[in-house]
Amino acid sequence: MATSQNRRVVVTGLGATTPLGGDVASTWQAALDGTSGARTLTHDWVSELQLPVTFAASVAVHPSEQLAKVETRRLDPAGQYALVAAREAWADAGTPEVDGERLGVVVASGIGGVWTLLSSYDTLKEKGPRRVFPLTVPMLMPNGPAAAVSLELGARAGVHTPVSACASGAEAIGYAADMIRSGRADVVVAGGTEAAIHALPIAGFAAMQALSTRNDEPELASRPYDSARDGFVLGEGAGIVVLESEEHARARGARVYAEIAGSGITSDAYHIAAPDPVGGGAARAMQMALQAADAAPSDVAHLNAHATSTPVGDTAESASIRVALGDATDSVPVSATKSMTGHLLGAAGAVEGIFTILAVHHRVAPPTINVDNLDPDVHLDVVIDKPRQLRDGDLVALNNSFGFGGHNVALAIRSAS
Structure with a gap:
């Protein structure tokens, strides 16, 4: 074995x-x-x-x-x-x-x-x-x-x-x-x-x-x-x-949706409920997930964000994504599916993990709804209102999940070969 x-x-x-x-x-x-x-x-x-x-x-x-x-x-x-x-x-x-x-x-x-x-x-x-x-x-x-x-x-x-x-x-x-x-x-x-x-x-x-x-x-x-x-x-x-x-x-000849290629788990040690405003721990989690997946920021074709709809949390995550992915951030379609499901707390990362798996499997990013005026402090390519087709070739997607207590988890999901 x-x-x-x-x-x-x-x-x-x-x-x-x-x-x-x-x-x-x-x-x-x-x-x-x-x-x-x-x-x-x-x-x-x-x-x-x-x-x-x-x-x-x-x-x-x-x-x-x-x-x-x-x-x-x-x-x-x-x-x-x-x-x-x-x-x-x-x-x-x-x-x-x-x-x-x-x-x-x-x-x-x-x-x-x-x-x-x-x-x-x-x-x-x-x-x-x-x-x-x-x-x-x-x-x-x-x-x-x-x-x-x-x-x-x-x-x-x-x-x-x-x-x-x-x-x-x-x-x-x-x-x-x-x-x-x-x-x-x-x-x-x-x-x-x-x-x-x-x-x-x-x-x-x-x-x-x-x-x-x-x-x-x-x-x-x-x-x-x-x-x-x-x-x-x-x-x-x-x-x-x-x-x-x-x-x-x-x-056993099983159908394969995708690969869990890597994960990154960090902690902030910043505040019991508020996120680190510069998103250092979240960025490290994303970087660790990509490293474990042997992937570069330029390989990321999609990101399902934690994005809860809180004023502070969304901007902190936006900053952390840009720290983690650098210039590659501009070409990454970002979905915030809590706009539709609400926040499922301990189930959120799993449900959003499924969304991310299906996104790379079907090569389509689900939309973010209710974005009438994008926050000027959010510097991301947010998929708004309608799904978006993802690029051809091998895909790597990130799924972000953060929690009270300073918990940060990022999953790197790769399309099936």
Whole structure:
């Protein structure tokens, strides 16, 4: 069994449930169409608690339409989303035959089972300890979704849950690729999940002035790089990929979407929530990803930006991209897909990783919507309103993900040869 760090890692399966669709195909088509997944929330607690933000980007298809009742009962929504996406990804990969000891799972979450935690505490206060559901702790654990996927697939090479805020999903994919390169596994199911559209996270993010307050026009609220942006839109869902060593994938004749060619992981040590304004850590992550992929800035044909729609974050990332890519920046089409999905927190990097994989696979960059006036401090070639065809030849694309705490992750994704 090869254990070389040069072992190539390829993507053979994709799965997702997002504000744009209940699977990858519908999500990708909605993204190409420039569809917004933001909508007004209809929960009673929105008005009862007088929340200052009354909208979010909820999943387009409720998991109760895709899972058995017993599964929804025993899994927090974060776990439900992960299981839906993992099943799609596994089927899309052709249900690989692999020894469980060579199969790993890395499913991240930024917050974990917040719905279970808070609703169970309400049950405890109102009805007493005997009414607390026996599976409360497994359901609220951040590693609960990863464990559920590993049980589903019989994965015994390791089950892991990176928790690095909004960089979690991308870090999971990078960690999974490292598992394969090191020889620990031949196949790893990886990604991120989040289900935090709940009153407390909304109130907390609103108190930080991180959320957009465009309550009267939710579909226009997420506007990365626009000069009138006022914060991000909270989203939810999951994105899961099946990664394999190229050797394993080729031996079974699997379809290959793309290669995870490299990853870069750094930290800012600057502030618990604010990005480094000069973007030094983010730039280093991109440079490390390209170095690991044996690629130069001039090789980059596309970039899916973190671009949350916050006034400070978008300009900091713009600066970091120019530091990382130099003069090559001007010829790189940049997509900010959170303009459509909202911000899926710990699932964002995974869903955007899927967008990046599909962009190089289909050779088309999805659009950024709601950019009426490009911020003059953003010096990027932003793909606005309509998809853009990518150039011919071998493609390398970057997917950026950054998180509270100063986490920076960049993935380098190469088109399949």
